[in-house]
Amino acid sequence: MKFAGNIEEIDISGIRKSFEGAGPGAINLGLGQPDFDTPDHIKRAAIEAIEEGFTGYTMNLGTAELRKAISEKFRRENGLDYAASEIMVTSGASEALFxxxxxxxxxxxxxLVGDPGFVSYSxxxxxxxxxxxxxxxxxxxHLTAGAVAERIxxxxxxxxxxxxNNPTGSVQTEEELQGLAQLADDHDFALISDEVYEHFVYEGAHVSPALYSDNVITINAVSKTYAMTGWRLGYLAARGEALENMLKVHQYVQACASSISQRAAMAAVSGPQEPVRIMREEFRRRRDFLVSGLRSMGIDMKEPEGAFYAFPKVGDGDEVAARLIRGGVVTVPGSAFGSRGREHIRISYAASMEDLKTALERMRDIL
Ligand SMILES: Cc1ncc(COP(=O)(O)O)c(C=O)c1O
Structure with a gap:
């Protein structure tokens, strides 16, 4: 069998590689998902969908009721005016990005992708x-309009x-996003806005760049917000021809997102938001604990403004991550996110306080 050159060139994700060699008692701070369970009311909606026999294909774009609920969510939480007809439901943000x-x-x-940046984009x-x-x-x-403009x-x-941001934990300001949206308009390219961590902001506020340009494709998911990474349910919103062209790909590669997960997402998006607030406050507590622990070891780091990752500068990130694994702490070397991440490691604080405590003790000994 011969393989496509462009596919052969793609590396197996550095995140996955980073788990290799971890011993049985290792503490895993490499994972990019909440350590919480999906809230009960969301699980119940899925169980009801199965029991009612809501188990067939749905419309390619997603059910009308879920797209309406997402349209209301955009208006309520982001100040964005997307009609249900401008929204498509996908199998996770991953499919939407594709x-x-x-x-x-x-x-x-x-x-154009931030370096370091989330592994999937490249x-x-x-x-x-x-x-x-x-x-x-x-x-x-932060991604600045100046640095982007030089590479257009x-x-x-x-x-x-x-x-x-994954992996750095940064949160772009309103002015920065306005500047980036302006570049998309001036040069007529798409600004793909991946907002999966929008609810995990500790400094500043989340702003959607679609407020400033119609060239924006807004991507989100219930995955991180509602601790639903395994349900594979995301969505995107875009104006006019953009949606239609993405639909052409979606209908042939995916047909539709899972009907059961769509019912669950409906309960997530339009149901009580208290579980999200609880998770955010817990992540904030853990962030503060982790950052002060790392700084007390003399590690140079910026305070993450959002998501659930710390991205300290440690010298040779590959070497430090390897040493940490041998000592029972899994992190991800920053080089997995691009060449400019190589002096860093990514530490996920979507782990229990107890695990974070033990991990910090081990790190103190190892480093
Ligand atoms: C920035 C970012 N975008 C997208 C995804 C993928 O999300 P989903 O699980 O909804 O496909 C992730 C998952 O780690 C992520 O970190």
């Missing part, structure tokens, strides 16, 4: 025969913005 990139990237099309760009172009972040790990060429098809 659709957005596939819809705008031709062979050789360039996609890989998905290569899958569509495009070329990822890394944009260095500033000293606070006639081949630029998209810029991906991820705020709150």
């Amino acid at each position: 659709l957005a990139i596939a819809a705008v990237v031709d062979e050789g099309g360039e996609v 890989a998905l760009t290569r899958m569509t025969r495009g070329r990822p172009v890394g944009v260095p972040l500033d000293e606070r790990f 060429t006639p081949k630029t098809r998209a810029l991906i913005v991820n705020s709150p």
Whole structure:
């Protein structure tokens, strides 16, 4: 069998690789998902869907009731005016990211991605025969219009913005997002806004760039917000032709998102939001604990403003992550997120206080 060159070139995710070699008692701070369970009212909605026999295909775009609920969510939480007809339900934010990139990237099309940045962006760009172009972040790990502007060429098809950010924990300001949206308008490329961590903000506020430009494709999911990563349920919103082009890809690769997960997402998006508040406050407590613990070891780090990751500078990130694994703490070397992350490690604080305490003790001995 011969394989496609662009697929052979893609590396197996550095995140997955980082778990190799972990011993049985290792504490895993490598995971990118809440350590909470899906709230009960959401589980019940899924059980009811199964019992009612709501188990067939749905419309390609997703059920009308869920898209209406998401439209209301956008209005209520983000101040965005997306009609239900401008929304598509997908199998996680992952599928939505693929659709957005596939819809705008031709062979050789360039996609601007923050370096360091979430691992999928570059890989998905290569899958569509495009070329990822890394944009260095500033000293606070923010993506600036200046750094993006320097890398725009006639081949630029998209810029991906991820705020709150994985792996750095940064949260872009309103002015920064306005500047980035302006570039998308001036140069007529897509701004793909990955907002999966929007509810985990501890400093500043989450702002959706779609407030400033119609060239924005807004991507979100119930995965992180409601501790539903295994339900594979995300969504995107876009204006006009963009949605239609993404639908062409979605209907052939996925047909529709899981009917059962759509019912669950309906309960998540339009039900009580107290579980989200509880999770956010718990993450804030853990962030404060982890940051002060790391700083007390003399580790140089910025306070993460959102998401649930710390991204301290440790020297050689690969070497430190390897040493930590041998000592029973799993983290992810920053190089997994791009060449400019190599002096860092990513530590997820979506882990219990007890695990964080033990991990800090082990780190103190190892480092
Ligand atoms: C920034 C970012 N976007 C998207 C995803 C994928 O989300 P989903 O599980 O909904 O596909 C992740 C998961 O880690 C992520 O960190």
